[in-house]
Amino acid sequence: MEMMLRNMFQALGKSRSANRLAKKYGLRFGAARFVAGETIKQSIDAVRKLNEDGRVATLDHLGEFVFSEAEAAESADMCIQTLDAIASSGVQSNLSLKMTSLGLDISRDLCVSNMKRILNRARMHNNFVRIDMEDYAHCQVSLDIYRELRQEFDNVGIVIQAYLFRTEQDIADLNELNANLRLVKGAYKESPEVAFPEKKDVDDNLKKIIKQHLLNGNYTAVASHDEAIINYTKTLVNEHGIAKDRFEFQMLYGICEDLQKQLSQEGYKVRVYVPYGVDWFGYFMRRLAERPANVWFVLKNMFK
Numbered sequence: 498m499e500m501m502l503r504n505m506f507q508a509l510g511k512s513r514s515a516n517r518l519a520k521k522y523g524l525r526f527g528a529a530r531f532v533a534g535e536t537i538k539q540s541i542d543a544v545r546k547l548n549e550d551g552r553v554a555t556l557d558h559l560g561e562f563v564f565s566e567a568e569a570a571e572s573a574d575m576c577i578q579t580l581d582a583i584a585s586s587g588v589q590s591n592l593s594l595k596m597t598s599l600g601l602d603i604s605r606d607l608c609v610s611n612m613k614r615i616l617n618r619a620r621m622h623n624n625f626v627r628i629d630m631e632d633y634a635h636c637q638v639s640l641d642i643y644r645e646l647r648q649e650f651d652n653v654g655i656v657i658q659a660y661l662f663r664t665e666q667d668i669a670d671l672n673e674l675n676a677n678l679r680l681v682k683g684a685y686k687e688s689p690e691v692a693f694p695e696k697k698d699v700d701d702n703l704k705k706i707i708k709q710h711l712l713n714g715n716y717t718a719v720a721s722h723d724e725a726i727i728n729y730t731k732t733l734v735n736e737h738g739i740a741k742d743r744f745e746f747q748m749l750y751g752i753c754e755d756l757q758k759q760l761s762q763e764g765y766k767v768r769v770y771v772p773y774g775v776d777w778f779g780y781f782m783r784r785l786a787e788r789p790a791n792v793w794f795v796l797k798n799m800f801k
């Protein structure tokens with residue numbers, strides 16, 4: 498049953514017509530628990546609230562299904578406007594983005610040129626941009642573009658997914674760049690030919706790469722709500738005397754709020770991933786696929 502729900506949410510998230518319909522009717526079914534709003538103003542207000550108790554943020558303007566150069570440019574413009582809004586409001590946040598929304602599936606050059614526009618603006622504001630990692634089909638090209646960008650920019654980081662077999666080698670290769678990495682378990686449905694099918698193997702691999710990257714001396718964002726992973730990181734940094742400014746914990750907006758606040762009170766840097774925008778449906782479906790128990794939460798909201 499759980500697997501069936503997971504597959505259904507994954508498929509719905511990829512459905513263009515479901516996304517189009519959702520866009521038309523606005524945030525529904527309790528999506529507001531996971532998505533900060535549809536406008537920049539709403540997202541900045543949400544970040545300001547997080548900042549009040551010491552949490553920082555990474556804002557993500559949601560954009561899926563980009564098929565034309567104009568749509569990709571529009572998406573890049575939204576990223577730039579988000580960086581401007583962060584700067585003018587004074588909130589503590591950087592930016593996360595997906596390169597498919599900047600035209601990666603149209604042409605690599607288009608995506609790189611949009612990335613450079615965004616990174617230049619981020620540099621002007623002394624801010625940082627994180628490239629989210631998408632499905633396996635985009636993994637190699639994303640890493641290649643990241644390497645290219647690093648020749649010109651040092652205000653950019655990327656994400657590495659523990660469920661992929663290739664990950665340990667990627668971490669080793671990225672060490673020469675002293676890459677600032679966000680380490681996650683991985684959110685997409687991947688084939689057992691490229692990814693660990695068993696959760697325990699993914700968890701073990703996440704611990705392994707957290708250790709590998711931190712002990713290599715690189716800035717590490719541990720992005721997980723899993724208390725076992727968080728406790729593992731706490732013990733590791735204590736044992737190796739790794740300073741609190743060399744890593745951070747990251748969690749998603751609306752998930753494990755108490756844990757976010759608790760870690761922040763303990764003096765750890767906690768960054769909350771705050772998505773916003775009218776393209777909320779695909780993101781919402783991925784969150785439901787991660788935890789089908791959330792379906793009861795959705796049903797409750799449908800009948801409110």
Ligand code: FAD
Pocket residue numbers: 628629630631656658681682683684685720721722723724747748749752753769770783784785787788791
């Ligand atoms: P899990 O073992 O899945 O969950 C541990 C516990 O966390 C659960 O028992 C539950 O209590 C809670 N929890 C987890 N997910 C949910 C949920 N949806 N709703 C309610 N409770 C939940 N993945 C990518 O592939 N690419 C990315 O770029 C990427 N960026 C991310 C950025 C951040 C800041 C975070 C936190 C995650 C990101 N992810 C990304 C998603 C990640 O890969 C996992 O799918 C997701 O974090 C769930 O795994 P977990 O580590 O929290 O552990």
